[in-house]
Amino acid sequence: MAEETGQEKTEEPTSKRLREAREKGDIPRSKELTTTVLLLAAGLAALLFGGQVAIQMMAMMKSNFALDQAAISDPSQMVVHLVQSLVDAFLSLWVLFALLFVAAVIGPIALGGWNFSAEALQPKGSRINPLAGIKRMFSLNAVIELLKGMAKFFLVGVVAIVVLLMDRPEISSLAKQNINTATAHAIEIVIWSFLLMSAAMILITLIDVPFQVYSYNKKLKMTLQEVKDEMKNTEGKPEVKGRIRQMQREISRRRMMKEVPEADVVITNPTHYSVAIRYDADRGNAPFVVAKGVDFVALKIREIAHEHEVPILASPALARALYHASEVGEEVPVGLYKSVAQVLAYVFQLRRYKQRLESEEPVAPTEDEIEIPGALRVDPE
Template identity: 80%
Template sequence: MAEETGQEKTEEPTAKRLRDAREKGDVPRSKELTTTFLLFAAVAAAFIFGSQVVNAMVGLMRFNLSLDKATIADPSQMIIHFVSSMIDGFLSLWGLFALLVAAAVIGPIALGGWNFSGQALQPKGSRINPLSGIKRMFSLNALTELLKGMAKFLLVGAVAVGVLLWDRPEIASLAKQSVNQAMAHAVDIIIWSFLLMSAAMILIALVDVPFQIYSYTKKLKMTLQEVKDEMKNTEGKPEVKGRIRQMQREISRRRMMKEVPEADVVITNPTHYSVAIRYDQSRGNAPIVVSKGADFLALKIREIAEEHEVPILASPALARALYHATEEGQEVPLGLYKSVAQVLAYVYQLRRYRQRLDEKPEPLSEEDIEIPEALRVDPDE
């Protein structure tokens, strides 16, 4: 696509592009990280089970080198002997095998996570195409793998030579020890030498992991046109549009609920509607509908109002009129100024009474609130 349009891939891959690549089995992987996991698992197994394995192997050697003539001459006895030796050998190595299997599973998924894709198993002609193979042989990735291989050889080789030189006196001393002591000492030398050589792989992995992440991200980068086309195709789907509208409604609903505690009064039709009104006297503008809702949302508005001690006034006719004539954040319609002013005046008087600054006001009844006929809404609507 980039070659066809002449555009450079400058944009980071979108979530959809990353998801599509993952579905195809394309995730970042590091062979060096997997190798490092396996080597250290082998070292850990040697430390944990080394003495147990050595003792088991010594026992097997004695068991298999101490056969009498009658057993050797009897094929059935030899089969039993062989099966017994195999079982004993496996039981002595099961811990080592378990750690290696765990490392073989954890190593690959440590970078990129667990991923199984049927598409990756499908046959592709490019995999057996000679031209594609030659192209891969002389690619940047092939050069990188060659350099990594050389670096591993030189680094691990240098560490191995250093370890041999360091352990030379101990290796020479093995000849002066008894067989059992020499075997135990030799195993100890081998384990520690293997640990040091395995540690050299950490340096390779520390370089390879960031490189693999960088290469993977660079491979999936997109042109600006590809990003625009993806957004157009994605947002054009009905289910995506529906999800976006749902998210917008949820955001709007949460924003409305945050405004309720700041309202001066909540006007309700106790069974259907709730409208929260706020009036900023310092600005002198018309009262504003900060939140409104029907049914469940209306109940939620009333609950929040009660929780924050916002006055609630039941006026079904005014609640219906405000609900159908306004939207959240809008000023009260001119025709309902007087009706809302009556409610706010009553609320302010009630507030002064609670502060013991004024006498208790007369209750405001439904008949006292004047609503223009043009703005009245039938209860069935």
Template identity: 40%
Template structure:
């Protein structure tokens, strides 16, 4: 898809996937500047000890006896001695530079280790892709940065040489080893200032790399939709699953309707089937409920299995909206449901010839206002 179509900010998943592939914002200029500056500062702080070490080594090798000069094993012995002397300052320098390099690499995009960038991919061998990288916008920016760095280093070096020219020319008039330490100080300050001159390059490169990475990660509207669809599932598939789940739940409900003690109705829009197990410890509970077509289906099953139907719109709506399947009715509806069950029980007794016809059920059952719907 064309780049101009990619107008949407990258999603968290897109950024995470790109991170797994090693595609994160990095600034090589930041890493380079940190390594150079810390190297320069470390060398400057260690200048005195390094100077003394160099002086000791020079005196050792220039002050040889006749026997040492003709002893071919003396060089190996001296090498061990030199390594022992320079090991501590050199290790210190290497550790500082390594820490600066690692921090410069992870400061912008964080630590990220992946084998994806090291794996073989055919597109990396494509000459066309290589030419695109060389002559594309990124290649042009890298060329401009290289020219800028060369120009800055050249100009700063010129001014530093001009500034220290007088002192450098008079180093030969100073006493040794003071002249050596003075020369190292001049070199150290020159190195530090030249390295610090590269800070503006890194300061510009950091936001540029962040902006470039964000532009590369941008997505089209279709890509965002596809990602959301893959993450959440196809809406059509999810809708079909919901329908199947609803149908399965409805079938289970229909199997429980014949076991109900009564079905209260709206009577046209809602139906709720209730059951009360007198031998159990449960309050009356809902075994099935439905609206519209499902309500009609519940009533048909109830009629086919001699389950009493009772029209009580207010009570039906109250139970329908407050109680789920297999849940006990709210305590505030106990009195109203008790009147319904008592009426149904008396009606059954009357039909079997073991009781009198019950009085008609009160139309205004005791339903609290907050449960009326």
């Protein structure tokens, strides 16, 4: 699509594009990482358990070469001996096989994680298309693979030469040792040489892994138009719209709750409704609603108001009227000016009393004293 529109792929891949790529089996992988893990695991396994395995295998071989004429002539004994030899070989080698199996599993998933895709197993014509094959042979990836192969050959060769030069005296002394000592010493030299050559692969891996991640992200990059089209298609789905609305409500509720401490009063129906009111002369001539809610949200509004010492006045009829006739951030309806003014007058007098500016504590208006116009009155549910 980028070629068709002439746009460059400058945008990072979206989570949807990454998810779709994984579903197709397209994930970042490093063959060098897998190879290095396997080689190091094999070398460490040989170093840790090689001696024990060698002793067990030598004992098994001695047993196999110590058969008498009667055993050789009896097929049943030979079958039993063969089965026993296979069991002994398995018991000797199972630790090595287990470590190699774990390494073979960890190596591929170390980059990109575990992923199974049935789509990746499906046959594709491009895999057997000779033109596509020729194109891959002369692609940038092919050149990079060639360079990596040359680098591996060079590094391993250099390490092998260095090891031979360092171990030359020990290798020369093997001829002067008895067979058992020389064999054990030679195996030790081979194992350490193998480990050092495997360690050289780490340098290639340290370069290859970041490169594979970079190449993968670059391949999945999108044009700005692709990002816009994806957002348009995604947001059109009902479940996505519902999730967006839910997130918007949550953000709005959190913002609303932050305004409660700034309210002058919270008017409640103690069991269901809470409406927080504030009067700011700089904003306008009428008080406005800073927060409102029912049930759980109403309870949270009351809790926040209590924590910040915002006055709470129980007036079920006024709370219901304000909740149904006003919106957060808007001025209270004109029909409720007088009712809200009665409440605010009490609140401001109470504030002055607490500041010791008035000698008598004001009395809160009762439910009967707060008048609600019939058109705005809401009956209890």
